[in-house]
Amino acid sequence: METRAAWINETGGFEIGGTTYDIEIVSFDDQKDPKRAIAGMEKMAQEGIHYVVGPNVDDGAAAVRPVAEANDIMYFPYAFPKELYSPPASNAVLGMIANYQSGPAIYKHLMENEGVKTVAFIAANESDPLSQRDGGVAAAKELGLEVVSDSVTYQVDTTDFTPVLTPVLRTRPDLLVLSGVSPANAPQLIRSARELGFEGLISTETAQDAGVLAEGAGDLANGFISVGGASTPELASPMMNEFVERYTNMFGEYNDESNTKVYALEYILETLKATPEAIDDVDAFKASMDSFSAPNPYMNGDEQLTYVGMTSFGQKRQIAVPLVVNVYQDGAFETMFIARVD
Amino acid sequence: MEQILANGVYLGSQYAMIALGLTLIFALMNVLNFAHGQMYVIGGFVTYTFYGQWGVPFVLALFMSCMTLAVIGALIEKYLFAPVIKGSSREESTMLLAAGIAFLLDALILLVFGEKQRGVPKIVDGVFNWDFRLIMPYDRILICVLAILSIVAFIALMQYTKTGRALRALAQDRTAAQLMGVNVDRYSMIGFALGAMLAGLVGGLLVTITGINLGMGGPTSIKAFMMVMIGGAGVISGAIWGGFILGFLEAFGLAYLSQYGDITYLLIFVSLMIFLAIRPQGLMGKPWG
Structure with a gap:
């Protein structure tokens, strides 16, 4: 401004x-x-x-x-x-764009294009991430996705997510949603998930910082889906x-x-x-x-x-x-799809 | 179970290192260093700058973190804590000073390093995977080993060197140590620098795993105080026990209680309150201090 x-x-x-x-x-x-x-x-x-x-x-x-x-x-x-x-x-x-608008759009896209059937949610124990998780869970169920884990939360000052993620990843979801994740926590969560052998998709409905992802998770962040700013090069x-x-x-x-x-x-x-x-x-x-x-x-x-x-x-x-959904790849965001909200 | 135990050892080793510096400073000077977490953050940012930004070898960057914090610690002791301790017999004076230093360091970190989460390239690639029963990235294993080696080196320094003996004497009885010829001012400064250096070391080690950001200081201090209270304030072995106990409590809690929501730390805090009500001096502390 x-x-x-x-x-x-x-x-x-x-x-x-x-x-x-x-x-x-x-x-x-x-x-x-x-x-x-x-x-x-x-x-x-x-x-x-x-x-x-x-x-x-x-x-x-x-x-x-x-x-x-x-x-x-x-x-x-x-x-x-x-x-x-x-x-x-x-x-x-x-x-x-609100998470209850972007979330369903992302899940629907991934169901149709990536064959996602099961989803797990993890959120920080704060009001915004928790309400975003609840909205995401409701949206996922409405779309017919099976929610395999939605109760795991973490302290916002958590620095090591391996113990936090271990029970979530045991449910072997196709999609792991980091509800309301902050740019500070996203790289660590992604890194821990990948290091624990998770090969599914990871997404969030919040905007992220490509530089922070590159520093914190490097190539492990490739494929991470997030809501972008209201613009793309096109x-x-x-x-x-x-x-x-x-x-x-x-x-x-x-x-x-x-x-x-x-x-x-x-x-x-x-x-x-x-x-x-x-x-x-x-x-x-x-x-x-x-x-x-x-x-x-x-x-x-x-x-x-x-x-x-x-x-x-x-x-x-x-x-x-515009609702811009990005996918992170090699240090930068690429546009995954663009949608509109009424 | 294997994964939970491994997580506990890993968390415990890093927590023990964080608590060591805090308890050392408390033992030597009876100062609750609320700025310990901020010192940890500075250590992380120094390694980030040297290793992540300037491409300096990791070991050298780690050394720079240690040295930077040792100098900062020495300066803080000499020009802030020492005059206050000499000029005031009230313990809350040093507590307020420590809290003020924590705020000051937070502000300086924000000015110098910014508010963003920062991270560095992995120091070792690859993941140890034992049939999905135990998964641990090699860099975590390395950091865990380095942390344990650092703890052993610290204990050896305290046990077998002249400086360590002087510091232990100072911790046991400041007046008696002075009467025996220990230069109290000098060793207080060395002790504080050593405590700060440990914070810098663990910050430099963990930035490779967790990254670093401005907000990590306060929560790190709180966890460090919890470990020190569990083990017994001012007792080196107590800090190590406290660190490993907290690490294992966290690992088990997150594994078995996650389905009930974020109650692990709630239960840890409740347990700590009950424990301190029964044994206020902690596991290894003495009731008389």
Whole structure:
């Protein structure tokens, strides 16, 4: 967001309703702590801010809901609880693809193309990974997969996963799902699984870092399936490529997952551009979401920025970004398939 | 069962090494070094930088980890702990200082090495597989052997060298050691440096298996304190016992209790509380300290 804001300001600002604005990002680090997230949202309210991107974890996103609703704040969490986006809630807009949307797509693809019949889940003993595991298990069962293991969890500070994985791999699944796995744990889990002789597929519904996988697991990570950022070389427009270049210059290195994060600010600004009164009136913002549409500058072709989510939430409270599923190979991600979410 | 026992030995050897440095510092100075985990993390990052980034041979990178931590440990003792111990008779002063150093090291690690998980190339390829009854990658076997050899070398140093005798004398009775001509300031610094060096050594060894990241420091310290409390604070053999007991508890718990969820550490903590209520000095510690 800071990259995009600096870029807009450098090129003269953003015009809304005939006035050109510089974009100022007010940041607050909630440290994944719900109490701090509430404090952060209250700070935004005190400063008269109506549009917030975040929080990034389930607990924090749920915790800030009363503050956001009481202070007319639209917020764009990267968190998955459905009740945040389903009526009667109306102020939260999911800023990415949820695991209960990407998981079924991945399992279905692997069932049809790789003959996967059995699946095992392992998750860190934290709220986000556990809820993602539960969502994944439900989705897998609905698709007709046999879930052979779903009770094994690990402490998030685990450093050696061999003892953790041993009972899971005894169930000999075709697919091992690392539910909600963090980029720090993924390489160690993959490495331990492969070293224990597991030859099946390994996947996750979270985005990963190719550099971290290369360092931590090397070639053992080849074939690892994960959700990517909202772009691929084929999808990326020149503007997305410029964003990547600017981001890299600003922060030193680029993470594919940042493709997703560029969208929230763009959606907010373009929606405000289409409905200028929404700068101070979030009801106007909400009213415009059903019909809002604008060209997507980050994708090639005639792709549009629109709000989706009718199927998952019963109302349009999710930004439309492509669901990109990647497979890791020799130090980089390759696109496995691309799907869309309503 | 073979796999569980092997996991227990492997975990126990690395845990024992982590606990050794902590208990040494406690024995010598009565300091609960909350920064021990952060020292372990720095050791991992130094090996990562030399071996993983600059291509220096692993053994040399490991040596650099040891030396870096020994210097850091010596400086921390000389310029932070020694003045506080001399100027304050309250034990909580050193505890607060140790906690402050832990936060400081965390911040420095973040600044210097960043927040990302880092890993290094495997030092040995291949996996030992005994008919799928016992699977152990060769690098883990090597690290386990190196850890056990390091423990043996440390015990030998403490038992058979002049420095070791001085350190043991210091641990037994600081005043008596001083009266016998032991340079207390010098050996306190050496002891702290040695404890920090052990943290660096184990960090450097384990980065080849587990990788390293900023967040590992706190949990490592907690586990190290658990091992020390099980074995008896300030007792070298107790730290080794504590490390292996925790390693085996973890290996058995993860194997047999995983179907009930993540309750292994819950039960370990409950067991530790009951154990300490019955035997507060730990397995090898003496009730009088």
